[in-house]
Amino acid sequence: MTAPADPRTRAAVLGGGVLALVALVAGLAFSGAAAASAVLDPGALVRWGVPVVQVVADSATAVTLGALALCALVLTPPGRAPTPAHARATPDGAPAPAWRAASRVAVVAAVVWTLALLGRLVLTYARTAGVPLDDPGFGAGFAQFVTEIPLGRSLALATALTAGVAVVSVAVTSMTGAGIAAVLAAIALVPTALTGHAAGSESHELAVSALWVHVVAVSVWAGGLVVLCLVAPRLRDDLPPAATRFSRLVGWCFALVGVSGVVSGAVRLGNLADLATPYGLLLVAKAVLYLLLGLAGWAHRRATLPRVAGDAWRSGPFWRLAAGEVLLMGAVMGVAVALASTQPPTPAQAPAVHSPAHEITGYAVPPVPSPLTWLTQWRPDLLFAVAAVAAVVVYLRWVVRLRRRGDAWPWPRTLSWVLGAVVFAWVTSGGPAVYGQLLFSAHMLAHMLLAMVVPIFFVLGAPLTLAFRALPRRPDGSRGPREWLLTLVHSRVAQFFANPLVAALNFAGSMIVFYYSPLFELALSTHLGHVLMVVHFTLAGYLFANVLIGVDPGPTRPPYPMRLLLLFATMAFHAFFGVAVTQATTLFAADHFAGLGLPWRVDALADQEVGGAIAWGVGEFPTVVLAIAVALSWARHEERTARRDDRRADRDDDAELAAYNARLAELAGRDGG
Incomplete structure (x- = not known):
């Protein structure tokens, strides 16, 4: 017997999506990143389509990774021994189907992620080349973009890897399979990190690592929260332990997001004065939302989870904080995409080459190696x-x-x-x-x-x-x-x-x-x-x-x-x-x-x-x-x-040695006879 999705879940997820789009539009309007170009403008559909598709792709990425992380680390899969609460919740004693529901969500999200990346690939070419979608030479130029241009090859590779994640997710029937699929999903994000802001700067390796860590941690955090809310009615009284486990996982994600965010910001900002630029202000807005999310998570773990008992999945405090976190996550995602679409004050190109x-x-050549410089x-x-x-x-x-x-x-x-x-x-x-x-x-x-x-x-x-x-x-x-x-x-x-x-x-x-x-x-x-x-x-x-x-x-x-x-x-x-x-x-x-x-x-x-x-x-x-x-x-x-x-000899009065001596005596007697 399965429980239907709670109306509050649908409202929170829908509200988070709407808030992400609102934050995206507001951020783009503020920074001017979607403004028409004076030369080779591809049209409003392309200029606004790229960030909108990116929001969809980021949301699907988060839900995919979050669902797979829950299946691998938090939820109990079918066929395992149910808890006493589960045995009471389901008359036949079978585990509630929360794990199956989460795995199905991962499949749907992975397919949406693939389609969104495919759309981003097409729209990115149109924006990069400055041609509208109905241009007569669009097909030939697009083929050259995905086969000869590094950006196009990276985006095409990301799309292909994500399609592989979708295929693997369909076959996930165990926690091991979910873990493997989650690792593959994290690997599929590598090409995205390689094409982010500052990927060509002097700190490109640091920027790439920071972006990858940031995206993976945010995805597990945000997507896991959304999926946990979706499957909560199926968890019923097992919601408290599942939420507690997820809260511990979020603690690590929060730390990784903070560290990688600081590093990414430092790479892209030349100095503190750059915080007054449109890019810097969007970065500040994202940091504020991140801190609010951290406070909400802390309150969730300290105050709400201990009160979630009995008919846990109907708990008002849990849903109020969970819905608030989902809405904040939507706003963060919208601001993040607007930030990624905005040119940072520090140029992404490498500085003038001197050697x-x-x-x-x-990188600049370091000093002559010596024991001190090492x-x-x-x-x-x-x-x-x-x-x-x-x-x-x-x-x-x-x-x-x-x-x-x-x-x-x-x-x-x-x-x-x-x-x-x-x-x-x-x-x-x-x-x-x-x-x-x-x-x-x-x-x-x-x-x-x-x-x-x-x-x-x-x-x-x-x-x-x-x-x-x-x-x-x-x-x-x-x-x-x-x-x-x-x-x-x-x-x-x-x-x-x-x-x-x-x-x-x-x-x-x-x-x-x-x-x-x-x-x-x-x-x-x-x-x-x-x-x-x-x-x-x-x-x-x-x-x-x-x-x-x-x-x-x-x-x-x-x-x-x-x-x-x-x-x-x-x-x-x-x-x-x-x-x-x-x-x-x-x-x-x-x-x-x-x-x-x-x-x-x-x-x-x-x-x-x-x-x-x-x-x-x-x-x-x-x-x-x-x-x-x-x-x-x-x-x-x-x-x-x-x-x-x-010790053995002390216990058995050296029986092994006595048997050995007796055997030797027996052999000696045979020889003498």
Whole structure:
């Protein structure tokens, strides 16, 4: 038995959509972004159609991601054990169909998202080319736009990826499927981030990362709230726990939206005086609405949720605050699209190029590298900086949770994890990141630290063991962080890559594939390639170190002699790679390094030899550390085995030894006879 949609839900969602359009029209009228162009004006339909279609696309994006996030993290899927409240709410004892309803909403929203992006692609071409939709040459120009122009290719790719999300969403029948679809939806937003404001400025990598984080977090927050309201009548008395879980998720989204919003604003505004421009005023309006949403969410969690009991889905306080949040979300979305359609005061184009290195990398050449500049030069990467901070915060919260209930956690493990996060942040945002695009040796140093030093710190921190002890279980069949970690650890994909032989082959072999293929130059020339490189080599190093010295559940670890053999064999291959790089007579990524023209008069080939020496030499220290750690673990294992055997001997009066001596006596008697 399913409950019909509550009238208040329809009113709130419809009101949010209307308010988004009103805010959009007001913002465009204020900034003049939709005003007619003096040259090559495509017409009012195109000028107003682009932002209107963008509002539809953004709304559908939010609902898609929000629905998939609810299915993956909040709601209980069909076939799982119902709560007592569910058993009372449905006479046949079956779970209420809130999960199915949310998954169907995701499908519809993904289709609308795809159609809206298709419309945006057509209208964007018309606006960019300055031609009306009924122009005779529209078709030929549009074909050239989507095949040859970077903006057109990015928008076409975004449309194709979103269509893939719609197809995958149709097949979602489980929480795992919902999680996969949600990840694909987040990936589909990458082309959009690459074409946003400031994507071509000197801070383009920071701007792209900030925009992507911003859009994903806002979408999960806004879309999840809308979908939660839509399925609330089907949740009935299970609404309070679902709303509480979603509130925790919103807390993380609120923090990410705030950080990414500040970074995006700083990139696009030259100084505080730019806040008085139309773009700056719209940005201020969006920030005010964001703070109001944060206050509403805080009130929701502190005051409303504890009062939502009994016939929860009819609770007046819940609906009043939820409807208010939906309306505010609509206003925020309208202002956001108007903001995106308005030219920021800081030009999106890169500043005047003063050197070949500036032209190739997009950044001004830093000072001559020295021990001091390696520590003082920073180029923050929002994705990895947020990941490092979140890793420390979450880990420390788990440790505090254990200690509050009286459980101990070794402080050396905590220190190791924090040091790993600090080194990771420095490598991805500090000196190695700044000089890594200019010097092969600096890049190789960063690579070695990511693949061989940071993973050791992380593995010694035993994060999975801590998580399984600190995170609460979900008794109703839904998946929280603990359940998702268990699912990932025991998945076939994770088991395959955690296999000792596969981990070793991936750790050593991927270096050959990376440096002796176009992947290396792709990682140097594109932000997405760089992000994938960092993620891959950090994970590869973690999986390999976890096989050797880890205590977390997951891989079936080989005996200790085999571990040492695997370590030395892999490191020998690694040393061979370093020697090969040192003796190479041609440049890796020659088009990149040979054309930099650095003012420090760097011999690129000589610097590459230094990089090879780093690959060879820097790997020796982590190898020794790993070997010592394996040896110590082996010794502790033998000591524990000996103590266990001694205790067993004490219990059974050394029955095993007595049986062995009796067998020897029997054999001796046979020989004597």
